[in-house]
Amino acid sequence: MAAEPPSTGLAATRSSRATRWSAHALLVVMAILWLAPLAWMVVTSLKPADQAASASLRLLPDPASSTVSQIVENYSGVWNDEAVQFPIYLRNTLIVAILSVAGMTLSSAMVAYGFARIPFRGRGPFFALTLATMMIPFPVIMGPLYVLFGHLGWIGSLKPLWVPAWFGGAFNIFLLRQFYMGLPKELDEAARLDGCSHWGIFWRIIVPLSRPALAVVALFHFIYVWNDFLAPMIFLTHRDDFTLALGLQMYQSKSGNTPWNLLMAAGTMVVAPVVVLFFLAQRSFVRGIAAGGGRE
Amino acid sequence: MEPMLPESGLEGRNRLRQDLAGWLWVSPWVVGFAVFMLVPIAMSLYYSFTDFPLLEGALWVGTDNYRRLLGDADFWLTLRNTVIFVGVSIPVCTVISITIAALLNRSRGRDFFQAAIFLPSLVPLAAGAIIFSWLFNGEYGLVNRVLATVGIDGPPWLLDRNLALPAVIVIGVWGIGQAVVLYVAAMQDVPEQLYEAADLDGMGPFRKFWNVTLPMISPVILFNVITMSIGAFQAFVVPFMLFDRVKGGPDRVAYFSTHYLFDNAFAFDRMGYASALAWVQLLIVLAFTGVVFLVSRKLVFYRGS
Amino acid sequence: MVNDLASIAGMTRRAAVGGLAAAALGFVAFGPRGGKERSDGRIVLDYWEKWTGLEGRAIIRIVDEFNASQDRIWVRYFSTSGIDQKTKVAIAGGDPPDIVGLWNPNIAGFAASGAILPLSDLAERPEHAIRLERYAGAMRPMMEYKGKVWAAVHTGGSVALYCNKAHFREVGIDPETSLRTIADLDRANHLLTQVEPDGTVNRVGFLQSEPGWDNYHWGTFFGGELVDGESNRSLLGSAENIAAYEWVQRGARRFGEGDGIPDADESRNALLRGSSFGQLQKFRSGFGNYDSPLNAFLSGKVSTVAQGPWLANVIQAYRPDLDYCVVPFPVVDSLVDPEHPRGLVNADVLVVPRGVRHPEACMEFIAFTQTQRAVEYLSTVHCKNSTLADVSPEFVAGHANRGLATFAKVAGSSNAFRCPHTPAWMQFKDVCDTMFGDVWTGKDAAATLVKAADAKAQDVLDQSAAAGRRRGRA
Incomplete structure (x- = not known):
């Protein structure tokens, strides 16, 4: 692909400031929507089973200090599963x-x-x-x-x-x-x-x-x-x-x-x-x- | 394609040598094409006229399979589901990906946003299916948790016959990154003079988009619609894993042709019938592509024409 | 300057890609492998099973004991999902395992097409032979197809109704004495179900959709059957089966319509009418996995569930304090017979595919799994009934399921319900599953759906028979 033109090209100067900002805001929302599934997958993988299946929106396990040990527990549990290798x-x-x-x-x-x-x-x-x-x-x-x-x-x-x-x-x-x-x-x-x-x-x-x-x-x-x-x-x-x-x-x-x-x-x-x-x-x-x- | 040269003496020998070299270089693909495409397709055509229970040999039954197919409710159901899925998801994906591309085309930080939208398209569908089966969980899923914060009592998405198919489509929309990248690249290629001319004509941004951008990227739209449709006609792993406990989801609204074909071939002892289904699927895909090409003749704008 | 930075970034990236590639190659070279390469001069037998976890470990222990008990044969255990389909593909593809643990309804299909070997022909030594008379009466038909023995029953179990006694105490019903008929169950269901004024469902007495494993078995409690083996006729459309699935449909429709039982409680019905099928589905989506504390029965979301003896393992693991009892599943009034209860009996069977190189070695291993000690050990860990006619007192005493006697009674009953042994079982079951789903979601009237499914089931049976006739089978 050719080198990219500067992001504020002619096209941008033509559109009004308001449209530009709303377009930008829309993109932020889109990016969040597109990345959220992956993020939530990771978030869920850090929690113990009962906290994963609760209605909370917390990002880290409760207490947060258990995060590392929970990561170790979950991931080694998957990695070492005896049936699914x-x-x-x-x-x-x-x-x-x-x-x-x-x-x-x-x-x-x-x-x-x-x-x-x-x-x-x-x-x-x-x-x-x-x-x-x-x-x-x-x-x-x-x-x-x-x-x-x-x-x-x-x-x-x-x-x-x-x-x-x-x-x-x-x-x-x-x-x-x-x-x-x-x-x-x-x-x-x-x-x-x-x-x-x-x-x-x-x-x-x-x-x-x-x-x-x-x-x-x-x-x-x-x-x-x-x-x-x-x-x-x-x-x-x-x-x-x-x-x-x-x-x-x-x-x-x-x-x-x-x-x-x-x-x-x-x-x-x-x-x-x-x-x-x-x-x-x-x-x-x-x-x-x-x-x-x-x-x- | 190449100019035909008179074949005499030295030139004729050169010509022959060139043919030999050419076919030699493409020979891996000649073998691949013959063994992994042509032969299976021929076998599939033969099997479609047989009773072939996989564990035993194939026996010729004439056109039985095709006749049975006409009265097979499951065939029509899965075909209908597939057509609905293709018919809804392709326009939805196309509109959304063009919209996102249009936003990206003129935005700051394009690389970042493009990366964010593109990344999910690389995620294995098997993983995507389990992620979304979790997001759409009626009781604990993220979607309903977020809805709950604004006071909405979210439905059990994957257990509701009206929401199961939209859920599958959402996963498709999540994976439109490649199409978006393609549209952005096409939009970058639109000559700036065209926009300047449109400015002189006093066009607003939406009319410019409609009258300049869309025609200019129409070949890419055609390409995306065709590749996406061929993919959507084969959809299997997402519904297969999304509804792992109840095949095809509630009322089997997400029981698709490929899944039915798979069941017949490998679970129901009907490889012959599955092959008939396969041929019908092939003809439908070819017919669909043909129609899209025909329609596109009027709509697609090629530069230089 | 910018170019330098870019080239450094490029080099870093290339180094990272190179590092990744090296790591991948290293993992391929030195990473863990499956057991394929392993062999120490013994005959190696691959044994495929569906079981993982607790159940899988119990079988692995038997396998280990067998491997230690002699020095001629080495059995390797593999568990896989979709065992019946995977086995079919492997046999047809010419690379069969040596021993497979299928389900009893699979036998007919594999046997009819010659994909498995009749065990009666395999045992070279008499002590390895399968003797039907050793097995519990209910198990014998599950090993046979067209007069031959094709499979050895590994473990088996029947289905009965688990009741949460605390819930029943709340509503003043004693499940052990007054839960005999479908009407009794409907009445209990009416009282046990809890719905909020806003329609939210908090608890349901009984749900026909749980656990959703055997959607074809409801007819038996109304006197229905699935297939007449003699004439190869589908019996799915019988009046009994229609009644059963109309009852199933009422189980879903009561949310929004209320219960139509005699002396229904009007305030309860008002709440039910204020709810909806959507609310019920939402409630169901909160049910956790079977093997988890969120299991609907364990978490008290349902007060009763039709399940096999194995559920006691899950109760033991996550809710050992749960006060439950087990009763034979209720039946319609005219069929009440406390001595001969009704219920589904299923078995987990061992078969030997065609094309194996050492059938007699397979038989030696199978014989090892069929000793009373091995069967009782497996049945204890799997928490199932014993499959043998002789049951040791230790087995009964040491069993984790307090309802064992009930399960044994159902399994031994002359009214026990078994899946029909027909080569078309996979398709037949598929027809039943579709029908159940449609009945449950209320796509149409139950009678209409059952009749349509009956026609489809008959077509499936006819097709399968035609395929058999083409190949010279009766």
């Missing part, structure tokens, strides 16, 4: 995320290079077909995929969740192709005159220049893996293979149910990494969305 689910989720993100980024980058830089016959129709697959809802293919993975002997393992990523994803291919199209072709041609093959151009020119775009793909695919629910729910049968999102559901519905304060602590643990990543890579997120939005 979050440490194992965290590891599984990370395994899937790492393998899947690596595969998705690499393969999508290569396929996008083919679409962007090599004018092979059938490229146009195949690219159109690729875009069309974005409209196919996952539920439509989940049953057959399950049967297929069963034939491959993958049910009962993490493979269904990461192997397909090594064959690229339509949206990421589209995104990277758009980015490559914006890179000057002269660079390739110069390299080609120097005797570089496609392989050389890809690794020495395209990949270094498209690092921001690759980061965007990696980030969004990571978030996708972290959030995915339906595919793990269908393909993972073995409790030791569960991912965090699935663990959360299991924690919610385990026999005897779960008190709200612990459920919120579990929720906080699942959400926290995403929030941290967001703060570290906010710009990449924003850039990635803007790039993927088909503004052209």
Whole structure:
């Protein structure tokens, strides 16, 4: 995205002071509304069960001095729950995320290079077909995929969740192709005159220049893996293979149910990494969305 | 797309080499596309003409599944619920996200507010569902606690048939951050001269928004409406976890197509029937997208046209 | 300057991202793993269960004892939610567990499609065989389908009515002697329910919606049944079932309409009429989790609840001082038979999926769980009836539920109600759940809804039968 214009641009001077202030106030309200659910999740996770389920609006447990010990109690209670093993689910989720993100980024980058830089016959129709697959809802293919993975002997393992990523994803291919199209072709041609093959151009020119775009793909695919629910729910049968999102559901519905304060602590643990990543890579997120939005 | 060159001698050989290289580079996706898209879709079409109880083999039954579907009250119920959900949540999300983007576009501290609105869109839906099942709790939920401070006796949101679906929609609205970011970016791209011209025509801020901003961002609106709708047609995890004790919530108002498809495939021993449902869902999504594109021809404004 | 700052911020951010990535990799490399890799030369059996917490720990103890009792087989315990669906997907996907703890109504579906193995064919050694005559009479039919034994009953329990004695003392009713008919219960409900003048509900005598686990069982107290197994006909639409669900609907509608019972108290009815279904739903949303002090019965929000013996565990844990008693669930006048009470009986069963590599090892473990000692230990901790015909005096003496005799009587009764063993049970139950929800929220008249559900249930049964016929099953 281009550098942002100063926030008090021409547009702002045109609108009256009153509208500007009311717009600002509205934004403050919006921000509070949007952040309140997350804040209340954290607040609830700090309290003992009976205080969580009371009508008070307190932010800290009563007495406030028990906050630290209550945090330790709630979070270690969730982390060490004997039935729902979050440490194992965290590891599984990370395994899937790492393998899947690596595969998705690499393969999508290569396929996008083919679409962007090599004018092979059938490229146009195949690219159109690729875009069309974005409209196919996952539920439509989940049953057959399950049967297929069963034939491959993958049910009962993490493979269904990461192997397909090594064959690229339509949206990421589209995104990277758009980015490559914006890179000057002269660079390739110069390299080609120097005797570089496609392989050389890809690794020495395209990949270094498209690092921001690759980061965007990696980030969004990571978030996708972290959030995915339906595919793990269908393909993972073995409790030791569960991912965090699935663990959360299991924690919610385990026999005897779960008190709200612990459920919120579990929720906080699942959400926290995403929030941290967001703060570290906010710009990449924003850039990635803007790039993927088909503004052209 | 590419100019067709006469294929003779050296050029023809180059051409062939280029084709080979091109297909080689896209080959991972050729495999991915074939194995994880094409084959499953073909299988799904075949299964939709079979009786396939998952634990046993598939047996051909012709068009039984499709005929049964016409008289299946649960199919119509879940389809109706899904259509209502898409029909209400997409306009609501679109209006709210454009409004927020318009506010953001000209505000101080845009980065902060944009971050605040955007962050929830990254939260896993499973976590979002449990957060909101807590917020909407009739007795102890934050929503009713806050209402109580101003003397309003809040309803049991998730147990009320008229409020259950709005609750699901609210969670959708909470996650509109990506659309907002996209709208803000589009609004930033609107050329300043257009606003200046509008000023000369004596337009007020609302008319300017209506006559300049909206047409200029209309391609992005189209993009968002389509991606959001495709997502909304598949809604599953939020209602699944929000109403974990009573499937679909009160009167099953939030029992959606994907959930019904899932039940048939993996709980009711009817993978064949589930596949018929899947195909109907696919056709509906395609038809919907087609209609949106057709309508958009008249409404969407592309620069340079 | 600004650029320097920006680049420093960028470097810090990159370092943080790098640190996170390293931490993630480290966690993958050295983090905790599941038990999958573990093996010490023994045959390893994976055992899936639905139980967590207290109940889960009791089973794990049995598993540990079994693992210690011999050196040939190693059983690993896994609990998971949605056990029936997960098991189905695992078997069909070709990666079944070795032993699964299902519910008895699941057996028919798994057995009919050949997804589980008949236990009678598996035991190679006679001492591992399942002998039906060892089990309590009510349990035997729950292990069978089409004349074969498919499952070993692990634990089991019946449902009866828990009464908060303090509440009953308030209204001057002795639940143990004068709570025999539905009319008695309606009368008690009328007196026990407390509504504020502004319509707020404070307490309800009895709620058909609690705990909401078995919405299909209300008909039995009116003489209704669900399925005629011989003809594969749905009996859901019978007059008895319609009467039952009309009664369920009255339980919701009384908030706003008042009670139509003989000699109803006019002032109470006025308060009920001033309330509404919305108020009732709001009151219900304040009910806490089953396993918590906020459990509606424990916290006194409801004075009675239809539950199994296991509720005593929760009472013991959070409200040991709660003064309660247990009576067989009331029935309509014509069915009163103190010697043969009515009530739902369910069991928790062990099955062996097809495709397991060591069926005889599975049988050895199952046989270990079926000894009187193991059954009584589990039933004590789970707080359920014993599933065996022989019950030791120690078991009875040491049981935490003061209503054990009532539960045993219901379970042993010739009138006990069991879920029909049909392959279509999952769908059938789904039909009942939908119907119950509609009846409760008053979507339509109960009779209309029950009849519609009956037609749907029949369709479900017919479809399932057709699928069986296609595969050459009778």
